[in-house]
Amino acid sequence: MSKTDSSPDEAYSALERLYDDPEERIATLQDIRPSEQDVTGQETVFKALGNEDRLRVLSALRESECCGCELQIVLDAPQSTVATHLRKLKEAGLVKSRKKGKWSYYRIADTAVFELLDLAHAIQEDV
Amino acid sequence: MSKTDSSPDEAYSALERLYDDPEERIATLQDIRPSEQDVTGQETVFKALGNEDRLRVLSALRESECCGCELQIVLDAPQSTVATHLRKLKEAGLVKSRKKGKWSYYRIADTAVFELLDLAHAIQEDV
DNA sequence: CATATGAATCGAGGAAATACGATACGATGA
DNA sequence: TCATCGTATCGTATTTCCTCGATTCATATG
Known part of the structure; x- marks a missing residue:
């Protein structure tokens, strides 16, 4: 009523x-x-970060540049799955890549990415 | 083969x-x-941030503390939708709330949240 | 040019997130 | 205590995201 x-x-x-x-x-x-x-850009970045596999990729790239097949081992996932994750990370501006022969090497795009990861970690710590 | x-x-x-x-x-x-x-915690934070409506809520809370019905106007969305978003933001540790009478007032939990938003904005700027 | 190899894209099925009406809850006040 | 009001939760239809085999593309090499 x-x-x-x-x-x-x-x-x-x-x-x-x-x-x-x-x-x-x-x-x-x-x-x-x-x-x-603005909002759409932020949304793209955060959506790309909101996935366990992609966070693991970034964690690996934090150590060193990696090629696709190396990240396949890190994630223990099939090639197409890894490639899809990498595309999303690239589109969000979180990683960059270079080609050398048939290999694609990926690296973190900017130190701001480290800061994002650390901040998220800190926030979740005291919940 | x-x-x-x-x-x-x-x-x-x-x-x-x-x-x-x-x-x-x-x-x-x-x-x-x-x-x-670690990864799960980060994932929770970034998933909560990876949504247009919730980014708008944070943008509003950046200005001032708001009660639920005010955020309903910001999002122009039904009450149950807004309440669901606010719960996610709370679970991720991004906002806190206090009750006063029948009103719930929401505020940003920590300045780290501002930093996250600004970093994401900066990253997406030069893609 | 034929073959091999690492990577990118496509498409379909399944899984997860979202929207929102209905309803329940908790505080206020007549 | 009964009605009202702001909020929280529930159930489900819908939308979005993810996975991964198949295929295609690009580079290298015989």
Whole structure:
């Protein structure tokens, strides 16, 4: 009989009860629209990092540059699986690669990647 | 008639052709086993960050503490959706909450979260 | 040019994450 | 205590992601 969960109107009336001048607060909240590009870029990076296999690859590349077949051993996974992970890491800007003969060598793109990994580790430590 | 893609043996023989002493390299690669806990913790954090809505929530919390109904307006999404996102962010240790009356107020848990967001932004900038 | 080899791409099936209505919970106040 | 309201959880339909065999591509070598 009442309004359903899905109506954002519920949120509006809630704010109207919460503030003396709700209009201003609502306008402020609605203005929090980080540029689509920014959010999408961050999302790409974090999605690429949010996978156990890919975190293991980065952990290996932290030690030294590796070619594809070496990472196959690190992950103990078939070639196509490893190649797919590497593509995602590259698209996110987390690793770079160079070709030498028939081999592709992968390395971490930037020290910022180390920082990301360390920060995530630190955050999860005290949860 | 030949070995298939899925056999990791392929990778082993590749390394045997690549190195004079492949055994040592293989042993080194296999030893790259970051502790299960470490990887899982990082994975949780990055998975939580790898979602557009949740990035927008963090962007809002960067400005000020918000209660649930305010974040409903930021995301323009139904209440249950917002609550689910907030739970994930909490479980990952990215936000904390306090209750005041019937309201739950959310805030960013640690400045490390700002650093994560900024680093991801910087990385994706030059891809 | 034919063959071998390391890597990249494609496509289908399965697994995991997400969205959201329905419902339950906990605090407030009449 | 009953109604209201902000929030949390549940169940499930949908979407997205992942895996991996098959195939293709590129380079090297006989």
